[in-house]
Amino acid sequence: MNGQGLPQGSQQDQGQQARGRAAQFAKLRASELFCPTCRQAMPVRERLLLLLLDGEIHEFLCMRCNSSLGTRRVSNTQPVQLLTRF
Numbered sequence: 001m002n003g004q005g006l007p008q009g010s011q012q013d014q015g016q017q018a019r020g021r022a023a024q025f026a027k028l029r030a031s032e033l034f035c036p037t038c039r040q041a042m043p044v045r046e047r048l049l050l051l052l053l054d055g056e057i058h059e060f061l062c063m064r065c066n067s068s069l070g071t072r073r074v075s076n077t078q079p080v081q082l083l084t085r086f
């Protein structure tokens with residue numbers, strides 16, 4: 001009863017690779033984004049685009065051509081204590 005399905009060994013390997021790549025990708029996203037103008041992943045700089053009541057919107061700009069490559073919303077995760085009950 002052992003001839004069907006994937007071998008357990010390869011399944012484990014795939015799982016580990018996927019996890020490793022996900023971690024790398026998350027790291028990569030912070031500093032590089034794909035730029036359609038440069039047609040490759042470019043280092044980006046982040047600037048404050050908008051201030052919100054409950055957070056900020058940051059914009060990513062390509063360091064080479066200054067294109068806007070995306071935005072990121074940063075939430076202020078401060079605990080809201082306005083509704084304190086006595």
Ligand SMILES: [Zn+2]
Pocket residue numbers: 035036037038039042062063064065066067
């Ligand atoms: Zn660019």
